[in-house]
Each structure stands twice: as C-alpha cells, then as structure tokens.
Amino acid sequence: MAHTQYRASTDSTDTADSAEGFALPRSRAANERLHAMVPGGAHTYAKGDDQYPEHLAPVISHGRGAHVWDVDGNRYIEYGSGLRSVSLGHAHPRVIEAVRRELDRGSNFVRPSVMEVEAAERFLATVPTADMVKFAKNGSDATTAAVRLARAATGRPRVALCGDHPFFSVDDWFIGTTPMPAGIPAATNELTVAFPYGDLAATEKLLARYPDEIACLILEPATHTEPPPRYLSGLRELADRHGCVLIFDEMITGFRWSEAGAQSLYGVVPDLSTFGKALGNGFAVSALAGRRELMERGGLRHSDERVFLLSTTHGAETHCLAAAMAVQATYVEDGVTAQLHALGERLAAGVRSAAAGMGVGDNIVVRGRPSNLVFATLDQNGQPSQQYRTLFLRQLLAGGVLAPSFVVSSALSDGDIDHTVEVVAQACAVYRKALDAGDPTPWLGGRPVKPVFRPLA
CATH class of the missing domain: 3.90.1150.10 (Aspartate Aminotransferase, domain 1)
Known part of the structure; x- marks a missing residue:
C-alpha cells in the first residue's frame, strides 16, 4: 500500500518550532x-x-x-x-477475515449462537484461572457486574477501589468518586471507599474501619508501576481473611502483560476479573470471568437468590466474538x-x-x-x-x-x-x-x- 509522507521534517538537530504553520x-x-x-x-x-x-x-x-x-x-x-x-x-488481516466470515451468517439471534460456546471455550483456555465467563460490549458493564456479584455474594454494601488507578466504570459507584460527580446522589458516593496501591497496611486499616461492610477490593493489578513484592498475594490474603471478593480489572493488563493477564504473570488468582480493550482489537467485546461458585449466582443452576448479572442484547454479537477468538489465537501463536x-x-x-x-x-x-x-x-x-x-x-x-x-x-x-x-x-x-x-x-x-x-x- 502506498503511503503519503509524514507531514514534517525529521531533522533532530533542528531547534525551530516544527509546529509553526501546522494546521488541520x-x-x-x-x-x-x-x-x-x-x-x-x-x-x-x-x-x-x-x-x-x-x-x-x-x-x-x-x-x-x-x-x-x-x-x-x-x-x-x-x-x-x-x-x-x-x-x-x-x-489486522486475521481479525478482519474472522469478522468477515461471520458477517454473512447473521449477527444476533433469539437464542445463543454456537459462537458463544466456541468463544467461551477459547477464552477459558486462554485464561485458565477462571471457571466461567460472560461477554459484554464494554468494560464498564463488566466491572459493574463484578461489583454487583460481589455485593450479592457477601451481602455487604461497600466497594473498596484502588484510588491510585484512574478509571473503572462510567457507573455511579465509581464516577461519584471523581471530580465529575454531578447527577450522582451523595448516598451512593458514601458506599465507595478507596485504598492506596501498594500499601497493604492502609488497606487492612480500611477493612478494619468498615468491618463486615466491604464487599470487594477492586484494582488494576498493575499500571505504570509494577506491584511491590508480595503485594498482590497480600491482597489475596486480606480479602480471604475479611471475607471480601478480590476483583482484578484486567482491561489494560489483559494480553499486554500476558495472554492470561497480570494474574497469570504474577501468579495471584482473583475471585473475579474483567477483560476488554485488546480482547477485540478494536471490536466491542469485554468479559467478566471468575470462580464458578460466584459466577453461577448470575445463572440458573443454583438455589440462592438470583443476581441480574449481565443481560445485554448485543453482548454476544457473533462477529465481535469471532474477532476476540482471532485475537487470542494470534497472541498465542505469534x-x-x-x-x-x-x-x-x-x-x-x-x-x-x-x-x-x-x-x-x-x-x-x-x-x-x-x-x-x-x-x-x-x-x-x-x-x-x-x-x-x-x-x-x-x-x-x-x-x-x-x-x-x-x-x-x-x-x-x-x-x-x-x-x-x-x-x-x-x-x-x-x-x-x-x-x-x-x-x-x-x-x-x-x-x-x-x-x-x-x-x-
């Protein structure tokens, strides 16, 4: 494919303002x-x-x-x-070809597609630390579903999120903590508390401050800094000791840290994890994955109170699932x-x-x-x-x-x-x-x- 030239000179010794006169x-x-x-x-x-x-x-x-x-x-x-x-x-040719094959076969049906079986099997083979998976279209739906599931499983109201990480969801439980909380009731904001990344002692103090109230700890396992030694395993121990659900937001770390996410790289298994972004190479697909006993609470084969987990018209759109499968195959093979x-x-x-x-x-x-x-x-x-x-x-x-x-x-x-x-x-x-x-x-x-x-x- 022929390419047009870059707009500006690349002479690194030029000290002039190369942006002067640049207009769009x-x-x-x-x-x-x-x-x-x-x-x-x-x-x-x-x-x-x-x-x-x-x-x-x-x-x-x-x-x-x-x-x-x-x-x-x-x-x-x-x-x-x-x-x-x-x-x-x-x-990407492999992804586009996978999507193209599905487009002629229809994209949404009144019952599950066989693609949902194949995509779930592929995902769980790629992320073997999870027992079950449910697909959605964006990261916010997946993280909010994880929070809802944690609240239902524990019977607790509060969410503890890592305050050093920039974004988790467009939903009220998170946006109420940002400098843009307009439209979110104060009572909702009070149910979200924050802990600092890398500081186990501060997190333990937070859990002690709200005994039997915190449903989950949610964080990105790593961002622009690597987790301190034994930090993630320490969070795992804290969550177990205090009866919390540990949630890893792997929207960014998924695939970029390893095909199976940061949880695989660092050897710490969360109760629930969320994936997106790289999963579809630009196509709209995200995933909530985790332990069967938690995930099944959003299913039909249990005797507990039902959890309205994820139910989206376009959550299992076939061409996006095909894209995700092609992405996973490409990551592993290449x-x-x-x-x-x-x-x-x-x-x-x-x-x-x-x-x-x-x-x-x-x-x-x-x-x-x-x-x-x-x-x-x-x-x-x-x-x-x-x-x-x-x-x-x-x-x-x-x-x-x-x-x-x-x-x-x-x-x-x-x-x-x-x-x-x-x-x-x-x-x-x-x-x-x-x-x-x-x-x-x-x-x-x-x-x-x-x-x-x-x-x-």
Whole structure:
C-alpha cells in the first residue's frame, strides 16, 4: 500500500518550532460539527479535542497497521491506539477475515449462537484461572457486574477501589468518586471507599474501619508501576481473611502483560476479573470471568437468590466474538505479548536517549511496562505540567506522531520507532528552549490541554 509522507521534517538537530504553520482545517471543521451534535465532541472523553493542542485535534479518516490518516490527508504513527484496544494494529488481516466470515451468517439471534460456546471455550483456555465467563460490549458493564456479584455474594454494601488507578466504570459507584460527580446522589458516593496501591497496611486499616461492610477490593493489578513484592498475594490474603471478593480489572493488563493477564504473570488468582480493550482489537467485546461458585449466582443452576448479572442484547454479537477468538489465537501463536515488550523497550530507550541528548531527560519521563508506556511532561520544578504536555503533543503531531501515550501496537516497525525518536528529539529541542525561557506559552499555539476529570468544562 502506498503511503503519503509524514507531514514534517525529521531533522533532530533542528531547534525551530516544527509546529509553526501546522494546521488541520478539515479536522477543525469536523470537530465543530461533532460538538454541534455530540456532547463533548466525541463518544469517549479521553478522545475529546480538549485533550489535544487547540485546533490540532485530528479527526481520523482511516487506519492500517500502526498508521492512521486524518481528514486533512496527514499520516501519523499512532500510539495508544483506540485507548489501548488495538494492540495488533488497525485492520489486522486475521481479525478482519474472522469478522468477515461471520458477517454473512447473521449477527444476533433469539437464542445463543454456537459462537458463544466456541468463544467461551477459547477464552477459558486462554485464561485458565477462571471457571466461567460472560461477554459484554464494554468494560464498564463488566466491572459493574463484578461489583454487583460481589455485593450479592457477601451481602455487604461497600466497594473498596484502588484510588491510585484512574478509571473503572462510567457507573455511579465509581464516577461519584471523581471530580465529575454531578447527577450522582451523595448516598451512593458514601458506599465507595478507596485504598492506596501498594500499601497493604492502609488497606487492612480500611477493612478494619468498615468491618463486615466491604464487599470487594477492586484494582488494576498493575499500571505504570509494577506491584511491590508480595503485594498482590497480600491482597489475596486480606480479602480471604475479611471475607471480601478480590476483583482484578484486567482491561489494560489483559494480553499486554500476558495472554492470561497480570494474574497469570504474577501468579495471584482473583475471585473475579474483567477483560476488554485488546480482547477485540478494536471490536466491542469485554468479559467478566471468575470462580464458578460466584459466577453461577448470575445463572440458573443454583438455589440462592438470583443476581441480574449481565443481560445485554448485543453482548454476544457473533462477529465481535469471532474477532476476540482471532485475537487470542494470534497472541498465542505469534507471541504478541513478547513483541509488544520488545517494541516498547526499543521505543523507551530511544525516547530517553533523545530527551537526555537535548537536556530534558528529567522533564520528559517515560514510565511503565514496555508494553504499556506512558510519558510525563514536567516543568522546570519537576512538576507535571499541562502546558508542557501541550507543547510536546504539538511538536509530535507536526512530525507525524499521534501519541497521547507511548503505548505500542505490534504493527509498529523499527522504521516507525526510529521516526518517532527523531520527532521526539526535535520536540525536546523546543522543550529545552521553553524551559530556558521559563515560559512555554509562546509554543502552545492556544490554550493548554486539559485533564479528562474536571468539575467545569
């Protein structure tokens, strides 16, 4: 396939502002049309144009592999694809072929499809720590179902979540804890409490503060930091001792840490776990999995009070289940998790070297597991800065790199990473100039990017 050229020069010795004159008129017009019809201008807040430099939020036309094209005709190397969901790259041939085969066979029936049998068997073979699985369309449905099941099984009202992890669900039990709790009753908010990641003593104090009230502990088993030694096994022991359900949110760690999730990598089995994102390579599928005695409470073959667990019209849409099966087969057969780690290690080393070479190694900081890299943009005092993030994103965009994070897909080539590092070096040169000036404002091109969770628009 013929590719258009990246928009900007990649001369890493150029200290000029490569974003000067960079404009996206068609994307800007499309964003205005979106805001007129769609609250927030996107269907996910993390994709909003407020997350990008002013007037430089590309509206995507199409993607293939690790590349996307905007409606203005610019080609970008894309990182964090689909909020970490497209880990094999866009339009992956094996996934697309599996989906295409199902499309001609119908997609939703009045009774379960044989695809539901095959997809469940494939998932439970991939994640052998679980006994049963139920599919849904998004992560929020899966995590909320896990919370409901934990409350039903324990008879307890409170949810304890890891307060250091950014997102669990769009539902009230979580959103009420964020800076955007509008519309959620205070009584609901009071039922969710938080514990810090990595601190077993603090978690035990929380459980002691609410004896026999906490139904579950829910957390991502790892994020941009690895779990401290014996931390996850310690949580397992605390949950058992206090009668709580332990829930691992594996939306991100699933597949990126190992095919069977972080629970397999670290050898700690939760009672319930939730998967999504990479599971469908962009297609809408998520999963709630766990111990049979818990999961069966949402079924028909038990004598306890029934739990309305997950019941969604499109939860087992056949072409999405086909995509999930193809993804799992590809991960196992091609060693995709190892590929992601190798690509991430190469990228992280290159970015760190480029930043150090331009004298901003302490300001542009790459963090996280190689398969799930993020970056921090720090000011001259070492504090996180939305202004410097804006400057950095603007330079990357102008150089043909769309990178709200540095989360890799397996479709990246060595050439893609080399180009990214060159653009990062150019961006670091501008970053150095702004630090020396003590004010990044002249390089922002407008208002700074904003955090997703904030009380006012």
